[in-house]
Amino acid sequence: MARTLDHVRSALFLPGSNPRALAKARTLPCDLVIIDLEDAVADADKDSARAAVVAVAGEDWGGRLLAARINALDSPWHKADLVALSSLPGLDFVVLPKVEEAAIPLRLGKTLAKPLLAMIETPAGLYAAREIATAVAGLIIGPNDLAAGLRLPPDAGRAGLGLAYQMVLLAARAAGIAAFDGVFNRLDDAEGFAADAEAGRIAGFDGKSLIHPSQIEPANRIFGASAAQVEEARALITAFSGGAGRFRGRMIEAMHVETARRIIERG
Structure with missing residues (x-):
């Protein structure tokens, strides 16, 4: 059964070259673990990091989604990544770095036989984001x-x-797929992270990509739903009778019911 991104609030990047981090990840409350083979891994450690992904992909991740970010198309490690990760059991997604055209995921998706996540990291990627999506x-x-x-x-x-x-x-949103907010670099700035995550939530992103375990709890809280929000959503759905209506002093329509259902799922 395909596993979806519908409930992902926190997506934690971990270097594939760090065995301690990979072991600890199984105890962390993140929704998606992304094992990085690219920027976070030194050139000398690329092969061992790739082997680590193959070794851990089939293990029990406690319900967490598991992904790996491969090296870029023009890197000397790209082909080996494709061979190792192609149809790898236990790996839910593959993350492609610096995607700049839709032809890349279209081609690599056939090779990897996995759903893909594309990173938009360049001006060219921004211009092509609609097609990439x-x-x-x-x-x-x-x-x-x-x-x-x-x-x-x-x-x-x-x-x-x-x-x-x-x-x-x-x-x-035009393509009907998930969108994840970017990382926040200042690891000791909890207040700054919370503000950055809140800005991403207000902008409409589904969740946030993270670079440290300390960022998981606030990301889950900010991109999740509180008990009060879930109660409000359930009450709205119950009150809706079709067409335009009134609920707790405001007008509601079918679109508000759909939003309420998403809130309940996140709660």
Whole structure:
């Protein structure tokens, strides 16, 4: 049975070259673990990291979704990644870095026989996001590479990437797929992470990509649903009788019922 991204609030990137991190991941409350073979792994460790993915993919991950990010198409490790991960049991998704055209996931999807997540990390990828979204199961925005590619100043922050975030979200929604907010680099800034995650939630993203276990709990809370929100959603569905109606002082229609159902699923 295919496993979906419908409930993913937290997507934690872990280097495939770190056995301790991979072992610990089985105890963490993240919804999706992404074992990284690309940026987080030194060149000398690429082969051992790939072997680690093959070794752990068939193990018990406690209901968590499992993905691996392969090396880029033009890297010397790309072909070996494809061979190792093709049809690998236990691996739910494959993450493609720096996707810039839909032809790449269309071709690699046939080789890997896995649903794909595409990272939008370059200006060219942004322009092609609408077409890329039709060939994958979800989009992940990569703010670090995007900021570098756009030549933004170091203090630009999220505001400097406002249009990029909107383009990725619009592309995903037009294709009916998941969209995940970018990583937050400042590991010791819990308040800053919460603010960044809240901005992603308000923008409409389904969940957030993470780089440290300390970010899981706030991501789950911010992108999830509280008991009060679930109660409100259930009451709205019960009150809806078709057409336009009134609920707790506001007008509701069928679209609000669909939103309420998503809230209940997240709760």
